[in-house]
Ligand SMILES: NC(=O)C1=CN([C@@H]2O[C@H](COP(=O)(O)OP(=O)(O)OC[C@H]3O[C@@H](n4cnc5c(N)ncnc54)[C@H](OP(=O)(O)O)[C@@H]3O)[C@@H](O)[C@H]2O)C=CC1
């Protein structure tokens with residue numbers, strides 16, 4: 140068992156980490172860290188617990204510690220999962236790496252740094268090799284590994300099998316994103332009920348750049364970004380969990396909807412590794428009115444992307460609808476799966 144901690148443990152993503160780590164076969168959850176407001180309190184008194192399932196009992200009794208890599212609580216911890224706000228992550232995550240910790244981060248701060256791997260295990264595990272370059276550049280023994288923005292994860296998982304088989308010339312995506320993506324206090328109920336908000340700060344830029352890094356190739360010294368364009372248009376809708384994306388793809392080689400369905404259905408690159416959080420990455424639905432957030436977001440314990448409505452498009456080659464549980468597959472689950480794969484194959 141590897142001892143792990145969670146930074147930002149009281150927040151919305153931190154709580155998902157706790158749910159996924161409380162009874163994990165590879166990781167032992169030793170440390171919960173949060174702001175000075177929470178430090179010193181029992182977790183159950185510090186956190187406003189948003190999840191439908193109760194706080195695991197032993198977790199509720201744990202005392203929250205300050206987010207300080209030199210705090211004695213972190214002494215035996217090898218891995219920290221970060222659910223910190225991005226501005227804090229930029230300062231705090233490097234401090235943990237300097238203390239020799241492996242940081243698996245959800246935050247956007249370090250994702251586009253040239254020597255920081257931005258990993259989706261099914262898509263670009265070879266980018267883990269950037270860690271050696273990072274350690275050399277930054278003179279630390281730890282490492283920072285990031286996972287992408289939630290909307291980007293959903294997009295690239297569906298693009299990967301298409302790219303490998305048919306090549307891609309262009310992608311256009313429109314998102315319908317759940318309110319949980321903005322955090323508990325992120326979108327006021329008066330703003331979102333009976334409404335759609337056609338703007339999510341920086342989201343389109345992240346989708347358009349992160350996806351090309353992830354789908355790019357590591358050449359031994361850096362990642363060469365994928366050479367097609369992604370256009371994104373992002374909207375907030377009145378759903379609690381589950382981002383929906385309407386995706387249009389122009390392929391290099393001809394492809395029929397049946398071909399796309401087949402490559403997506405067969406896409407299962409890590410199935411033999413026995414990773415505890417892994418689920419079939421893409422589940423294709425045949426019903427004409429699926430995927431839907433309420434019905435499909437828990438597919439594969441929230442780790443599968445559910446795709447439906449794969450059909451021809453008169454301008455692009457194909458179009459389809461994809462759904463992702465944004466705080467599981469798009470956040471905590473993504474980091475945990477990164478760590479599982481890293482420990483199994485790269486540690
Ligand atoms: N990959 C993805 O797609 C997603 C990523 N995220 C990212 O995950 C991160 C967390 O998001 P979310 O859980 O919604 O945020 P929340 O606001 O719900 O939680 C923030 C957490 O950070 C802690 N914190 C705040 N200030 C400090 C401080 N000064 N020092 C130490 N800890 C502090 C809070 O502790 P306290 O309770 O004590 O204040 C809390 O635990 C963000 O970077 C967000 O962008 C989120 C959703 C999806």
Ligand SMILES: N[C@@H](CC(=O)OP(=O)(O)O)C(=O)O
Pocket residue numbers: 225245246247287288289316317319320321339342345465
């Ligand atoms: N912006 C995303 C969630 C998020 O926090 O993204 P990022 O990790 O890129 O900051 C949403 O609102 O749904």
